Amino acid sequence: MKRPTIADIARRAGVSKGAVSYALNGQPGVSEATRQRIVAIAQEIGFNPNSAARALSGASARAVGLTLCRPARILSIEPFFMGLISGFEAELAARSYALTLQVVSTPEQEVEVYRRWWGERRIDGVIVTDLRENDVRIPVLQQLQLPAVVIGGPGDTGKIAQVWSDDAGAITETVRYLVALGHRRIARVGGLPDLLHTRTRTRAFEDVCTSLGLNEAVTMPSDYTGEEGGRATRRLLIGADRPTAIIYDNDVMAIAGLAVAQEMGLAVPGDLSIVAWDDSPLCSLVHPPLTALSRDIAEYGAHAARELLAAIDGKQVGNVEAGTAHLTPRGSTAPPR
Amino acid sequence: MKRPTIADIARRAGVSKGAVSYALNGQPGVSEATRQRIVAIAQEIGFNPNSAARALSGASARAVGLTLCRPARILSIEPFFMGLISGFEAELAARSYALTLQVVSTPEQEVEVYRRWWGERRIDGVIVTDLRENDVRIPVLQQLQLPAVVIGGPGDTGKIAQVWSDDAGAITETVRYLVALGHRRIARVGGLPDLLHTRTRTRAFEDVCTSLGLNEAVTMPSDYTGEEGGRATRRLLIGADRPTAIIYDNDVMAIAGLAVAQEMGLAVPGDLSIVAWDDSPLCSLVHPPLTALSRDIAEYGAHAARELLAAIDGKQVGNVEAGTAHLTPRGSTAPPR
DNA sequence: AGAATTCACTGAACCGGATAAGTTGACGAG
DNA sequence: CTCGTCAACTTATCCGGTTCAGTGAATTCT
Structure with a gap:
């Protein structure tokens, strides 16, 4: 089948190609x-x-382009990215922009992909996730003058727009809640330590623990996988002064942590309270259902897409807070026995 | 920053544009x-x-293009699609093809997207998932002569290539295994009933149950969500002759089913054995870990991508079986008490 | 040696739109 | 009645590659 072109339309309408172009573009x-x-x-x-x-x-x-920088086995299980993608799409499809996806394994590869996309003129802008400290991608994007929106801050991105959620506020709220329940020994299983939002959370966690007079604020670094999350949990729970509550940086690790607690004969929430960051339907499925820091990830993504489209249109965009998580208490948190 | 063009290269090399093109393309x-x-x-x-x-x-x-036809809340939690995407990407990136993604909500919308992509000449081919009976997309793809590979068969796709897994064989193996353990009342919580592979599984399930002399082969239709999976499980378990084993068409529903069983005071696997289709790390995380039908979804996707690239290159491609699931026994299956 | 072939390359057309510059014809003002 | 203006077009050029039809020189063949 032959694709129709404006020349075909012009012929049938008895006008020139130019007229057709003007007509169709308003x-x-x-x-x-x-x-x-x-x-x-x-x-x-x-x-x-x-x-x-x-x-x-x-x-x-x-x-617009999006690179995903995680090993395949994490991507498939982490609901976060798919939620984000769904959100982007809702906005992009409405303005009939296409989304081009590439899976990479390092930030350096990601930079290569940006350069190639830019050279190929394949995309008008990119969405950057997983902001790091002194992120190598930022200077490249600035040099290429490629419109971009960064997710995972707040951080130093120069003139590049950011959409971020107030993780520090969320974790502060969570710790206050646990302390109000009577917990004094609260630990955390964190995400990838290189990511800026992980650092933000870690710092905020330490700050609020200090200000509330808790003696220590242990964060076990991890990598978002269930395996690592379980291992970190085990290490936390075998100590003499085991925590009575653990906050997990994603839902998969929280579920793994729950399994480890049950395997070790600890009652949840009686012996151990659990809070998951990012609420997915999974959190309500397990038993007991997990108290979670919910946020509308799709809306977060949609917001980022809107900002990116604005940036592509040449509008000035800055620093927007969106989709901050709020605590959704369920059955996995209670006063310690 | 200005993008370099072949004209720039030609100037610096002191040759013509044409020569540069020949040189760079071998x-x-x-x-x-x-x-x-x-x-x-x-x-x-x-x-x-x-x-x-x-x-x-x-x-x-x-x-190449890929459309995802599921509501956002399912997409985010279903590990299947992300696994598939990771697999595609591995192949596509190696040949520096880009992957264009679009989320839609109906097969009719999907057809529209295909037409638009084709008209825009945006893509060279598409990967079609979730094959249905009398699928509206097949005739359109044939009419547009858009190279395509269909996942989710086997089914009638005319000359369009297919990559499929032997679901009938897998479910037969599973039922035989459960029967060998001593189960006589086996039920199933199925996926979306419209999808061809759901029908294939249902028919195979019925056939094997009949041939093994089991009196009934109940399949509760569902939609892959944990909610629906839980509901279906509850309905199965409140009956007088409740099943002693349930096979779930995906892992999320299986986890939901496990939660329901525990909520109803049934021991798994003592009172109820559970088998999940598609093994994700989630299956090993819950307690007890779920017996699952594992398959390498990423490899399945990679295979489909290879076939699609071959089809785009004009090679004749046909009907390929790949990534058939095999049973991975874990703690959720045992002889009935 | 002269013709034929090959090689290495150039020049120009082409893909399908966007768009700047030029060309009409109608209409109003002076 | 003539000139200027404007709407409604047309024409031509450009974007940056690919590709086909030359072209001149070197090599091979007879």
Whole structure:
């Protein structure tokens, strides 16, 4: 089947290619009657502008890029990224932008992908996740002047827009809640230590523990996998002064932690309270259902997409807070016995 | 920053645009010495061919499309699709094809997306998941002559390539195993009833139960969500003749089913054995760990991507079996008490 | 030696849109 | 009645690659 082009439309409408282009793009230069005739013909023959031709002459490729930097086995189980993608899509599809995805394994590879995409003019902008301290991607994006929105801050991204959630506030609220229940020994199983939001959480955790007079604020670093989360939990629970409550940086690790507690004969929440960060349907499925820090991840993603589209349109965008988590108490938290 | 073009390279090398194109694409028409000089210059200035220009003149857009047709809340929690995507990516990235993603909510929308992508010449081929009976997408893809690979069969897809796993064999093996353990009342919580592979599983389940002389083979339809899976489990377990084993069409529903059993005071595996289809790390995390039908989903996806790339290259591709699930016994199955 | 072939490369057309610059014809003002 | 203005187009050029039809020189063949 041959794809229809504006030349086909022009022929059928008895006008020039230029007129068709003006008509379909809502530009001035054609009469309303002609415009409607052209639009009707385009509809009828099912015309879609060739994105390559459009990208070649005009500016926009009408596509944005997203790289995912996690091993496959984590990607598949972590609900976070899929939620984010769903959110992006809702916004992008509404403005008929395409989403181009690439899975990488290191930030350096990610930089390579950005450079290639930019060189290929394949995308108009990127969404950057997992901000790190002194992130190598930031200077490259600035140098390429590639519109971008960074998720995972707040951090130092120069003029690049950010969408972030107030993790420090969320963890402070959580610790206060646990202390109010009577807990004094609270530990945390953290995410990848390199990520900026992990550091933010760790610092906030330490600060609030200090200010509430808790003697120590142990954070076991981990990598978001259930395996590691379970291992970290085991290490926390075999100590003499084992914690009575643990906060996990994602839901998968929290579920693994729950399994470890049960395996060690500890009652949840009687002997151990558990809080999961990021609420997915999984948290309500296990027994007891997990108290979680819920946030609307899809909306978070949608917000980022809106900011990115604004940046691509040349609007000035800055630093936006969105999708801060709030505590959803369920059966996994209670006063310590 | 200005993007380098072949004209820039041509100028620096003192040759014509055409020569550069031949050199970089490994075409004959330039001497080896010149080719190396040109390649070196391209490397040095970090040249990437403009994908739009390439797609416009040549044939290939060097991109393939994937649509995901599930509500956001299922997508985020279902490890299957992310596993599939990881697998695709591994193959696509190796041949520097991009993956374009679109989330839709109905097969009709999916058809629209295919038409648009085709018209825009945005992609060279698509991967089609969730094959249905009399699938509306198949005739459209044939009409557009859009290279495609279908996952979720086997089914009738005409000349379009398929990659499928032997679900019938897997469920037969599972039922035989449960029967060998001593189970006589085996039920199943199925996936979306419209999907062809759900039907395949249901029919195979019924067949094997009949051939083994089990009186009934109840399949409760569901939608892959934990909620529905839990509900279906509850309905199965409140009956007088409650099953002693349940097979779930995905891992999320199996975990939900486990929670329901525990909530109802049934011991797993003592009172109820549970088998999950598709093994994710989640299955090993819960307590007891779930016996599962494991398959390498990423490899399944990689296989599909390879077939698609072959189809795009104009090679004849047919009907390939890949990634059939095999039973991985864990703690959730045992002889009935 | 002269013709034929091969090699290495150039120049120009082309893909399908966007868009700046030029060309009509109608209309209103002076 | 003529000039200027404006709407409604057309024409031509450009984007950055690919590719085909030359072209001149070197090599091979007879």
